[in-house]
Structures are given as C-alpha cells and as structure tokens.
Amino acid sequence: MHIENGFSRRLRKVGLMAFCCLALATGWSGGVEAKAGKPETAEFTLANGLQVLVIPDHRAPVVTQMVWYRVGSIDETPGKTGLAHFLEHLMFKGTKKLAPGDFSAIVARNGGEDNAFTSMDYTGFYEQIAVDRLPLVMGMEADRMQNLQLSDQEVMPERKVVLEELGMRVENNPGAILSIRMNKVLYGAHPYGTPTIGWRPEVEKLGTADALAFYHRFYTPNNAILVVVGDVTPAQIKKLVDEKFGPLKPTAQANRRTIPEVAPLTKSTTVEYRDARVTQPVWQRSWLAANYRENEKDAFALQVFSQILGGGSTSRLYRSLVMQDKIAADAGSSYDGSSYYRSEFAIYVVPISEKNIPAINDRVEALAGEIAKDGVKPEELERAKTLLVSSAVYNRDEQMGLANLYGAALATGLTASQVDTWPDGIRAVSAADVKAVAQNYVAGKYAVTGLLLPEKSQ
Numbered sequence: 001m002h003i004e005n006g007f008s009r010r011l012r013k014v015g016l017m018a019f020c021c022l023a024l025a026t027g028w029s030g031g032v033e034a035k036a037g038k039p040e041t042a043e044f045t046l047a048n049g050l051q052v053l054v055i056p057d058h059r060a061p062v063v064t065q066m067v068w069y070r071v072g073s074i075d076e077t078p079g080k081t082g083l084a085h086f087l088e089h090l091m092f093k094g095t096k097k098l099a100p101g102d103f104s105a106i107v108a109r110n111g112g113e114d115n116a117f118t119s120m121d122y123t124g125f126y127e128q129i130a131v132d133r134l135p136l137v138m139g140m141e142a143d144r145m146q147n148l149q150l151s152d153q154e155v156m157p158e159r160k161v162v163l164e165e166l167g168m169r170v171e172n173n174p175g176a177i178l179s180i181r182m183n184k185v186l187y188g189a190h191p192y193g194t195p196t197i198g199w200r201p202e203v204e205k206l207g208t209a210d211a212l213a214f215y216h217r218f219y220t221p222n223n224a225i226l227v228v229v230g231d232v233t234p235a236q237i238k239k240l241v242d243e244k245f246g247p248l249k250p251t252a253q254a255n256r257r258t259i260p261e262v263a264p265l266t267k268s269t270t271v272e273y274r275d276a277r278v279t280q281p282v283w284q285r286s287w288l289a290a291n292y293r294e295n296e297k298d299a300f301a302l303q304v305f306s307q308i309l310g311g312g313s314t315s316r317l318y319r320s321l322v323m324q325d326k327i328a329a330d331a332g333s334s335y336d337g338s339s340y341y342r343s344e345f346a347i348y349v350v351p352i353s354e355k356n357i358p359a360i361n362d363r364v365e366a367l368a369g370e371i372a373k374d375g376v377k378p379e380e381l382e383r384a385k386t387l388l389v390s391s392a393v394y395n396r397d398e399q400m401g402l403a404n405l406y407g408a409a410l411a412t413g414l415t416a417s418q419v420d421t422w423p424d425g426i427r428a429v430s431a432a433d434v435k436a437v438a439q440n441y442v443a444g445k446y447a448v449t450g451l452l453l454p455e456k457s458q
Contacts, residue, residue, distance in 0.1 A: 005222075041406070042234035049222025049254060050245050053406055053416060054237045055229040057335055057399060063134050063230025064399040066126040067141050068223070068407040070255045071218035073120050073198070073209050074191035074340070080210055082198020085118040088213050091125065095147040100154055101210040103140055110136065115314050120196055121340045122411040123448060128400065131231045142244040146251065147225065148215055155208040159328055163204065166197050174275040174452060175282070181271045182450045187285050190262045192341060221280075222250045227407045229399045262288060262342035265446035276455040283360050284450040285350040289335065289441045291343035293413045299337040301427040301433035302345060302441065306335040307384040308434065309367065310347060310378055314383070321349060325363065329355040340412045354453055362451075372443035374434040391422045 009251070073084045082432045094100040112129030114137075121378040129138040140399040170176045180195050187193035210437045226245065228237050235304045242399040265288060310333025330350040337343050349360050 001027075002181050011094070024046050038198070040103070041420070042237075043416060044234075044238060046221065046241065046246055048246070049220075049251055050248075051239070051410065052241055053227045053239070054234045055402055055406070056231075056233055057229055060232050061231045062128065062256055062275050062399070063131045063232060064126065064128045065134065065137060066124055066226070066405045066407050067145070068227065068411045068442050069123045069218060069226040070223050070411055072118065072122050073194065073196040074259060075218065075255060075257070076191070076198075076214075078402065079202060080206060081194050082162065082166075082196075082203040083206055083210055083214050085197050086203065087116045087157050087207050087214050088116050088123050088125075089162060090150055090155060090211050090215075091148060093158065093320075093354065094111045094149055095143050096149060097143055097147070098140065103144065106140065107137060112137065116131070118196055120192055124407060124410070124411075125229065126400070126403065132156060134230075134232070135244070136241060138244045138403065139204075141226075142248060145221065145245070146248050148212075148219070150208050150212055150215075152208050155211060159203070159206060161199045162197070163200065166200060166203060170195060170197060172198070172295060174273060174278050177275070178271065178273040178282075178284075178452045181273065182284065183446050185269050185271060186265070186288065186344065187342075188263050190312065191259060192339070193264060205319065209349055217252050220247045221245060222253045222254045223252070225407060225410050227403045227410075229403045240315055257433065261263055264288065265448070268372045268446045270449045270451065272451040274453045274455050278452055278454045281351050281354050281357070281454065282450075282452040283351055283357055284344040284346060284452075285447050286344050286449045286450075287362065287442050287445055289337075289343050289345040291337045291339050291341075292418065293340065294342070295329075296418070296425065297372045297433070298440070299343075300436055301429050301437040302337065303388065304381070304384050304429045305371070305434045305442075306333045306345065306364065307388055307435050308380055309371065310332045310388065311384065316371075317349070320367060320428045321360065321363060327352055327359055327363075333372065338408055338412055358450065358452065365443075368438060368443045371435065373440040378431065381434065383427075383448060385429060386425050411433045 040056055041053065045051050046192065053164075071084060073081065076083045092103050093103065094102065098106075104114055107127055107129065110129060110133045112127055112128040114125070115123045116123070120295065126436070129137055170180065183192045183195070206359060226241065288299040289302055307315070309315060310331060311331070312318065313323075315351055317331040317333060321331045328349045331348070333345070333347045335345045347364055349364070351357055351360055406416055408418055410416065
C-alpha cells in the first residue's frame with residue numbers, strides 16, 4: 001500500500017500517478033494487440049454505473065485487474081484529513097465472506113500479488129494473477145465494494161500502522177517535510193495543499209464510524225472504474241463482470257466535485273528547510289500550470305517545454321548548470337498534467353554547494369526567459385517530440401503500465417480516446433506553442449521556491 005507523497009509528486013522521477021510519465025506508454029507498435037499503433041480497447045458501463053475498460057494482451061496467460069474509485073484525499077471532510085488513505089488500508093480488513101487479511105493471502109496462495117494506493121484524486125486496488133484465477137479475484141473485489149465489515153478491533157491497530165507510516169515517510173523525511181510546506185504555499189487553502197496521508201492530530205482522531213461513513217459515501221459501483229488488461233477478450237470480461245459486479249446496487253451518488261479551482265499565486269515565496277540529516281542541498285521551484293482536463297493544447301506544449309528545458313542530459317538546464325557552469329550535480333524539470341485540478345510545472349537542481357544557490361536562481365530564470373523571449377530551435381523541438389514519442393514505444397509492453405495509464409486518465413476526467421491519441425498531440429506541438437506556455441506559466445511568473453539544506457554549523 002502506498003500514498004503519493006509531495007516530494008515524489010513534485011520531482012516526478014518515479015510514481016504511477018504521473019501522466020507525464022505514464023503517458024509515455026501510449027505509443028504502442030506491436031506487443032499489445034493494436035491497430036494504427038494503438039491498443040485494442042473495449043469500453044462498456046453496467047446498469048449500476050460501473051465503468052469498465054478491457055485491453056486484450058495475449059502474450060502470456062496473465063491478467064492485471066485494477067479497480068479505481070473516483071475519490072481521493074481532496075474529497076475528505078474538513079478536519080478528517082488522511083481518511084481516504086486510512087480507508088484504503090481498512091479495505092483489507094474483511095467482509096462477510098472474508099476474514100481480515102484473507103484477501104491478500106488468497107491472492108498470494110493463487111500465485112498472484114495485490115496492493116493499493118491513494119492519491120489526492122483517486123484510490124486504486126489491483127491484482128496481477130494467472131488468467132484462470134481472474135474470476136476469483138474479481139469476485140473478491142466486487143465483494144469488498146459493498147460488504148466491508150469494520151470494528152474497533154481491526155480499525156484501531158491499523159490507525160497505529162498509518163501513524164507509523166506518517167512518521168516514517170513524512171515526519172522523518174526532510175524532503176517530504178519541505179515538499180509539504182511548498183505544497184501548502186503553492187495550493188493555499190485548496191485540498192491539494194494537504195498531504196494525502198493527512199495531518200497527525202486529525203489522523204489520531206479517525207475512527208471506525210469515520211471510515212464506514214466515507215466508505216458508504218464513495219465506494220459504490222457508479223463511482224468506480226474497472227480496468228482489465230491481459231489474456232482475455234472483451235466478451236469474456238463482459239460476461240464475468242455482469243456476473244460478479246452486475247448484482248451490486250448503487251449505494252450513493254457518484255462523486256461530483258464542486259471544490260473551487262486552485263487560486264492563483266499573488267507573490268513569489270521561498271520556503272527553506274534545514275535538517276541535520278540533509279547531506280546534499282536541493283533547490284526546487286514550482287509554478288501552477290494547466291492540466292490535460294483544463295487545457296489539453298497547453299498541456300501538450302508544457303510536456304514538450306519540460307523535455308526541452310529539463311528532460312535529461314541534453315536539456316538546457318543540464319547542459320548549462322551541470323556541464324558548462326559546473327555548479328550542479330543534477331538538474332531537470334517535470335510537468336504533471338494528470339491532476340483533476342490545477343497542475344504543477346517544476347524545476348529541480350542539486351547544487352554542488354549551498355554557495356551556488358544564488359547563481360542557480362539567476363541561471364534558471366535566464367534559461368526559462370530565453371525560451372519565452374526567443375522560442376526554441378527547430379532541431380531541439382523535433383528532438384524533444386521524438387524522444388517523448390519514442391519513449392512511448394519503448395514503454396508499451398507492461399500490463400501494469402497500461403492499466404495505470406488508462407485508469408488514472410479515466411479517474412481524473414479524461415477519456416480512453418485522449419490516451420490513445422497522446423502521441424499525436426505531442427507531434428502537433430509547434431515552436432510557437434512552447435514559447436507561449438513558457439511565457440504564460442513560467443518565465444517571470446509567481447512561483448514557490450524550496451531550499452532543502454544541511455543544518456548550519458554552530
């Protein structure tokens with residue numbers, strides 16, 4: 001089980017929530033059954049509202065099943081932060097048919113593996129298993145969608161587990177501490193400014209009644225997406241889904257988010273965090289940016305802009321700060337356009353020394369300003385687009401990647417068609433588009449700068 005913490009969200013080096021990374025899996029050519037370079041997909045919706053997506057992949061007799069709920073930490077009641085993540089843990093505590101812990105034990109006993117994750121926008125559960133065991137695990141997922149049973153005997157010890165996780169992953173992690181503080185400034189009063197795992201004083205008060213109320217409000221078939229990738233056909237899955245999930249009744253309305261959009265920044269702010277455990281300084285800067293749901297054209301251009309500015313050793317940031325000026329050990333940029341609300345464009349630099357930070361500030365501003373003023377060269381534009389689309393081809397062959405990609409997109413308001421055509425959107429980005437997003441979102445715009453630094457010597 002895991003959450004998406006702020007530090008991984010910002011740097012986006014790894015993590016299954018990143019559309020900017022996951023979208024690289026959309027340029028298939030072979031491997032998964034395809035026509036015109038796109039995987040064969042089949043979609044249908046049950047009468048009870050469950051949305052289903054099937055992607056056949058007959059290379060091996062295995063299957064990946066994922067259930068995505070359109071609920072994340074942003075949907076929590078004020079004062080009860082961490083509840084979405086807490087309930088994710090509790091979903092393994094049993095039903096009328098299964099005792100606590102039986103779910104994962106049965107999956108393992110049948111040669112499979114399972115896990116779950118919580119983000120700000122959604123919660124997901126998955127199993128990877130031999131295809132002949134799919135009826136078993138699909139039946140168990142359907143069972144816990146409506147028949148979860150909780151008591152203080154199970155809930156209270158699990159709350160201790162979550163609090164230990166909070167201490168280990170957040171409170172004892174200098175990078176996570178800085179990231180949370182930056183998020184609070186970047187997103188202000190919006191729920192994105194609260195860590196997915198929640199604030200300790202509020203998590204300490206969560207109880208069985210809170211978890212059950214959240215469960216009955218959001219865990220309903222009309223608020224869920226089932227994604228199945230593997231050695232199956234749409235007809236087989238339709239029959240199986242009708243049998244396992246079809247009898248479930250909607251228990252609540254689907255989640256219709258009415259949270260106001262993220263407020264724009266009104267000034268630039270620097271957040272500094274010093275800690276004795278920090279041995280290498282880190283410089284970060286984040287801007288609010290459009291996402292794919294809000295402005296698809298800008299999102300594609302931001303993706304290409306990020307590749308040119310900070311995508312690897314040929315990027316402007318790396319060549320300037322690491323290779324030429326030699327004031328940084330690493331540098332790059334990231335853009336996450338997958339979020340339901342306002343997204344984030346970020347730059348990170350690992351300075352050689354804390355003394356290099358003023359020069360890094362100046363150089364980053366200059367590099368972003370150059371693109372905003374003069375645009376990009378035709379050859380670097382084409383190289384960036386080619387790298388993005390080529391990476392898509394090379395990353396096409398993993399079931400979990402496919403399930404993650406489509407599930408995250410559908411759970412944040414996008415469509416399977418938008419995932420299919422992602423490479424086309426990248427190819428269509430022009431130099432003028434890149435220049436425009438550099439001007440509109442980054443160069444000279446208000447930002448939040450984070451400094452992770454060693455403790456000052458006395």
